[in-house]
Amino acid sequence: MVRLLQILMVLFLIKGAVAYQGFSWKIDPEMKKKVVAEVGDVKITEMDVQRYMKVLLPMNYYHRTVTDEKLKELRKKALKALIDRELLYYEAKKKGIKIPEKEIDRLMDELAKRYKSREKLEELVKQTGITLEEFREELKKRLMIDKLLKEYVQVNLTEKDLKEYYEKNKYKFKEPESLKVRYIYIKVDPTKPKGRQIARERAEKAYKEIQEGKDFGDVAYKYSDDLSRIKGGELGYVHKGRFEKKIEEEIYKLKPGEVSGIIETELGFHIVKVEDKRPERIVPFDKIKEKLRKELTEKLQQEKYEKLLEDAKKDVKVVIYNK
Known part of the structure; x- marks a missing residue:
């Protein structure tokens, strides 16, 4: 079940082709020529940004009016996400993370089965503006990033970790x-x-x-x-x-x-x-434990995530055009 969810999460391109046609969002193929950012030697085009916006739109503004101001905000989110993705991909390669080709083959077969045939899968992928081979590389990149985040960002706090943090920071849990x-x-x-x-x-x-x-x-x-x-x-x-x-x-x-x-x-x-x-009291550990686990896990994971990005930026130059 977890594996299937991971597959569905990384395959936003196909979802974009199928689920969001109702927005009548036609992406001009010429946008593929317009470079809006560079991360090292990787060029991010306006088509890339538009494709990602197409996915973010229903997630952020479902059944709500989308003004020009909101579209600008959405574009910023999409561009940042794409830049971060390239930085994380760089870190994944630098740390020697690999995805076996046979695993990509298996996932492609799984998707072809899910969408009835490889031809149907290819047709859906083309609607997003890329070829099936480019999609395969996209999938590989996303799985590498997923593996990077699991190895270097994921945090599993023990009760001992939580207790130590609680004892050192009791003042944070004071209740009037x-x-x-x-x-x-x-x-x-x-x-x-x-x-x-x-x-x-x-x-x-x-x-x-x-x-x-x-x-x-x-x-x-x-x-x-x-x-x-x-x-x-x-x-x-x-x-x-x-x-x-x-x-x-x-x-x-x-x-x-x-x-x-x-x-x-x-x-x-x-x-x-x-x-x-x-x-006035210090909230007992047992009362705050699960909330503390959630908040501390999110905080530590965010810090680790930001560190990966900062490490990549030391080696990779990021240039954004037409901010």
């Missing part, structure tokens, strides 16, 4: 004092002549029911205009800054189990129940 609250918000409808009075009366009804001993969650579901009403007004733990200052001045005085009075602001009326108070 927080309150666990349930919330009722009655908004003022400014389009109604007596909007504020109507909202106040509704808030007073809600507050009266709470005072009579009705469950706060049930009252929130019945009266609140906040989305949290579907969970009985539950917001979980919130830090300072979640509410307006006027509300916070009231609720931070409350003890767990206590309910505020009706707090009026410009936007409406608020009733808050404090269920728990949690002092």
